[in-house]
Amino acid sequence: MSKNEVLLEVTEKHLNTGLRGIPVGTCRTSFVTPSEGVHYCGYPIAELAAFDPEDIVYLLFNKELPNEEQSAAIRQDLSNRAAVPGDLESVLKNLPKSGHPMDWLSVGIHTLGMMETTNNWKEDALNLIARMPRLMGLIFRIREGRGENIPSDDTSLSMVERFVQCLDLPNADSEKMKKIISTYLVLHMDHGGGNLSTFTGKAIASSKATVYSAMAGAMNALSGPLHGRANQSCLEFVLKVGTSDPAEVEAFVRAELAANRPIFGFGHAVLRSEDPRATVQFELGSQICPEDENFKIITTLREVAPRVLAENPKISNPNANVDIASGALLHHAGLTDPTYYTTFFGWARVSGIGAQIVDERSVFRDGKGLPIYRPKYIAEGQNLRHVE
Ligand code: NMX
Ligand code: MLT
Numbered sequence: 001m002s003k004n005e006v007l008l009e010v011t012e013k014h015l016n017t018g019l020r021g022i023p024v025g026t027c028r029t030s031f032v033t034p035s036e037g038v039h040y041c042g043y044p045i046a047e048l049a050a051f052d053p054e055d056i057v058y059l060l061f062n063k064e065l066p067n068e069e070q071s072a073a074i075r076q077d078l079s080n081r082a083a084v085p086g087d088l089e090s091v092l093k094n095l096p097k098s099g100h101p102m103d104w105l106s107v108g109i110h111t112l113g114m115m116e117t118t119n120n121w122k123e124d125a126l127n128l129i130a131r132m133p134r135l136m137g138l139i140f141r142i143r144e145g146r147g148e149n150i151p152s153d154d155t156s157l158s159m160v161e162r163f164v165q166c167l168d169l170p171n172a173d174s175e176k177m178k179k180i181i182s183t184y185l186v187l188h189m190d191h192g193g194g195n196l197s198t199f200t201g202k203a204i205a206s207s208k209a210t211v212y213s214a215m216a217g218a219m220n221a222l223s224g225p226l227h228g229r230a231n232q233s234c235l236e237f238v239l240k241v242g243t244s245d246p247a248e249v250e251a252f253v254r255a256e257l258a259a260n261r262p263i264f265g266f267g268h269a270v271l272r273s274e275d276p277r278a279t280v281q282f283e284l285g286s287q288i289c290p291e292d293e294n295f296k297i298i299t300t301l302r303e304v305a306p307r308v309l310a311e312n313p314k315i316s317n318p319n320a321n322v323d324i325a326s327g328a329l330l331h332h333a334g335l336t337d338p339t340y341y342t343t344f345f346g347w348a349r350v351s352g353i354g355a356q357i358v359d360e361r362s363v364f365r366d367g368k369g370l371p372i373y374r375p376k377y378i379a380e381g382q383n384l385r386h387v388e
Helices: 051-063 068-081 089-093 101-115 121-141 159-167 174-188 195-203 211-222 230-241 246-258 274-289 293-309 323-332 338-362
Strands: 029-033 037-040
Touching: 037 051, 037 274, 051 068, 051 121, 051 159, 051 174, 068 121, 089 101, 089 121, 089 230, 101 121, 101 211, 101 338, 121 159, 121 211, 121 338, 159 293, 174 274, 174 323, 174 338, 195 211, 195 230, 195 338, 211 338, 230 274, 230 293, 230 323, 230 338, 274 293, 274 323, 293 323, 323 338
Parallel strands: none
Antiparallel strands: 029 037
């Protein structure tokens, strides 16, 4: 389908395609175009990348950028909501360390919901956003065996500062870390209505399950290697490549394809050019860590892989996606274990999914909210034209 074409008639060829291209609703927070990528409330993502995450939370919930007063107010509001209720730490301390960090994130969100739910969509969504930095910091510290004497949460700090303070990583350049995480959060907050984790979260919420249950389910969707976990796989891949020599990188890419393994960090269901979220991260990397070995490898991959992937006509988009560069930047910031990378994607996405759930549950249909999700499946062999 071309960029502006909207499918008005579903035929057999659209069945069993993962709903690809089939319009199912409207989205007030963001849209994605094949050539220019995601826009939050009409703003192309590259124009927003340098904003603080708090201002983008305001944008997604209010559909306009905040003025100075509104910006101060959203910071204050999120600070007021930041205290984590109950004894979250002791629950996390009893989780199996062998579990993936994304499973911890999902359980952590579910646990927060069991401790306190207001049953007001917006209240719960904003409370969860405000509590994510502490949850993230606790997950890192407890899993790493640094679960004792965790500094208490200084809720007057920004969201990113609260995470960095809780993490308290020895020898890390905390200013660089804050810049990299802040940009990461803004770039990953939302991506239209139909990406798998957002769609899953909204589908769960349509049963009037809580924001917390919906978000825990959304995190499970995000944890798959074809969706959010591609950023983990991508850095593991980069570490395996181990060279920025173009000929060796090309040989590596070809060998992966021959072994039927995906080239992580390339391709997209909707985009048909390089994802601007990747472009922004490459620009950031060339400012802050041009000599970093992993950054050099992804720079070579960005040149080599699209050319090799384009040889296969069934690949709709051979270009770099959002996951190509984020791992190299996080690694440079001192976060060297790739298994944690998708938790940052999840942390960011809680804002976009939360805002979309609030819209679907309490704004659409004059405030009544959408009905429960219930798409139709056709019995195998039945002719679509003869159904109903
Ligand atoms: N490496 C190898 N094969 C690929 C790639 C790739 N990077 N991209 C697409 N293909 C294959 C795909 O598996 C499919 O094969 P088959 O027909 O055998 O099922 C074929 O090309 C056609 O796929 P497309 O229509 O181009 O893409 P689709 O919409 O099905 O999938 C992705 C999109 C993103 C899942 C796919 O491009 C992919 O697997 N990329 C690598 C993993 C990745 O980087 N994922 C992160 C996506 C971004 N995110 O945040 O979620
Ligand atoms: C996302 O950010 O969710 C990914 O790019 C996947 C998608 O949009 O389908």
